[in-house]
Amino acid sequence: MHSERAGRGTAGLERGDPLNWNDFSLRQLAHFVAIAETGTISGAAERLFMSPSALAASLAELERSLNANLCVRRRSHGVTLTPVGRVVLRGAKTLLGDASELSYLARGNAAELVGPLVVGCFVTLAPTVLPPLLEAFEAQHPKVTVDFVEGDQITLQEKLIEGELDIAVMYDLDITADLAALVLYEPRAYALFATDHPLASAESVSLEQLAVEPLALFNQPPSAHYAMSLFKNRDLVPLVRHRTQTLELTRSLVARNLAYAILVQRPRNKSSYEGRSIVEKEIRPAVEACPVILAWPRDATPSPRARAFAQLAREQYAS
Structure with missing residues (x-):
């Protein structure tokens, strides 16, 4: 007679036992994830x-195995996840991720990382932050396939939570509690002027001086919120003349003396795309720092590749 302990082994599980791995497959979970992400069976x-x-x-077999309805199907309206389906979707993504990690571990060894890494980066940070990190990481881990996504703060956070990004570089502003973070460095805002602007010759400038000058507001979240908060904290209202979506347009408007700007990123090139000179000036008194962080989902275990990337970033930005 088999003991109860032996009967509870993987091979001896009875059908209907919640631990019966034969009830469903990773392939079925992958099919369900595709359906959930595309919103339709035809799209998946x-x-x-x-x-x-x-x-x-x-999908029907997976639902029978789990004894649960995962989707509501509506003709011409695709599928909608049920409350149970939303829970299963999170678990399915975790299981599929873990299965992929097993494959990568088997293909590598203790001293070698293998597999994909998708890094997100705030759009204005990308030109200065990503290239040196990617160059160093790819030199250390040549068998890791690195891809990156540029985006605004909201998009990057959504992609991290949805599992589309492994890790992301962004500002520590309006960060959801669903993300964990590591501070890389803590820059402060400065004012940018054309060389012939009246304030360009000053040693430093105050927010009171800036408030009455026309401002080119870089309108990418959270940059605009940060810049406006500096004035709000001193009960000032800036004179916004232009709202821009790109850093270089902002710098070009400034270079033609159409407005000044408040920025955080400090490109080494001190001229606009047109080759016109621009001047950086510190703001007095010193304004609140705007930390640049490395973020990842709080409830997910970072992959070995993401952990290696975080370690490299920590080393490169160590003071």
Whole structure:
């Protein structure tokens, strides 16, 4: 007679036991994730190069195995996840990620990292932060396939939480509690002028002086919020003349003396795209710092590749 302990082993589980791995497969979970992400069975079938009928059958089998309805299907309206489906989706992504990590571990060794790494970066930080980090990381870990995504603060956070990014470089402003973070460095805002602006010859400038001058507001979140908060903290209202979406347009407007700007990033090139000179001036008294951080999902365990990237970034920005 088999003991109870032996009967509870993986091979001896009875059908219906919640630990029966034979009830569903990683492939079925991958099919379900694709359906959830595309919102339709036909869209998921196109992504996975499968027939819609085969994908629908896979989903139905997964639901039977879990004894739960994961989606509500509406003709011409795609699928909507049920509350249980949303829970299963999070777990499915975790299981699929763990399975991928096993594959990468098997292909590498203790001293070698293998697999993908997707790094996000705030759009204005990317030109100065990403290249040196990517160059050093790829030299240390040549078998890691590194990709990156530039975006605004809101988009990067959404992609981190959804698992589309492993890690991201951004500002420590309006960060959701769902993310953990490591501070890389702590820059402060400065004022940018054309060389013939009246304040360009000053040693430093005050927010009171700036408030009455026309401002080119870099309108990418959270940059605009940070700049406006500096004035608000001193009960000032700046004179916003232009709102821009790119750093270089902001600098070009400044270089033509159409406005000044308040920025955080300090490119080594002290001229605009047109080759016109611009001048950086410190703001007095010193304004609140705007930390640059490395962020990742708080509830997810970073992959070995993400941990290696974080370690490299910590070393490069160590003071």
